[in-house]
Amino acid sequence: MPACGDGSCSLNEDCDTCxxxxxxxxxxxxxxxxxxxxxxxxxxxxxxxxxxxxxCTGDVDWFEFPVNGTTTITLNFLQAEGDLELEIYSQATGDYVTGAYSADDDEVLTLTGQPTGMYWARVYGDDPENPDYCIRVD
Ligand SMILES: [Ca+2]
Ligand SMILES: [Ca+2]
Ligand SMILES: [Ca+2]
Ligand SMILES: [Ca+2]
Incomplete structure (x- = not known):
């Protein structure tokens, strides 16, 4: 029975699934x-x-979102495919607010007590590349 992790890339597996x-x-x-x-x-x-x-190599990704109360920003990715980091900046001041720099899967930040307004999320690689990540704001 082929399985992911058995060292062989079988017909039902590809770079996305395994x-x-x-x-x-x-x-x-x-x-x-x-x-x-x-x-x-x-x-x-x-x-x-x-x-x-x-x-991809040399890339940085910027996003923006409104904050009005507690807000959580989640970056989903596999550390084994490349380490990503997440930083938040205030559009009102241009200042750095906070960042997440873990060395395992995903980065999650929760903003509490921040002034209402628009904020930026900046995503960049600590490794040169990660080919597949998701971001969401709740
Ligand atoms: Ca396999
Ligand atoms: Ca990109
Ligand atoms: Ca980009
Ligand atoms: Ca990281």
Whole structure:
């Protein structure tokens, strides 16, 4: 019975479903590009998964979203496909607010007690690439 992790990339496996056996997918520029600066940030709706995103070599991804009360920003990815980091900036002040820099899967930040207004999320790679991540705001 073929299984992911058995060292063989079988017919029912590919880089999406089993990078362990088939290798990490080639990095492909995502559909939200270009969003390499705060002025070209992509607006995120609440409670919505934005997926099929990538950080290819040299890429940075900016998003924006409103904050009015407690807000959680979640980055979903596999650390084994490349380490990503998440930072939040205030549009009102331009200041750095907080960041998440873990060395395992995913980054999650919860904003509490922040002034109401628009904020930016900045996603970048600590490794050169990650071909597949999702972001959402709740
Ligand atoms: Ca396999
Ligand atoms: Ca990107
Ligand atoms: Ca980008
Ligand atoms: Ca990280």
């Amino acid at each position: 990078f362990e056996d088939c290798g990490i997918c080639a990095c492909v520029t995502d559909a939200e590009e270009p969003n390499n600066g705060s002025s070209s940030a992509v607006t995120l709706a609440f409670d919505t998964d934005y997926c099929d995103l990538s950080i």
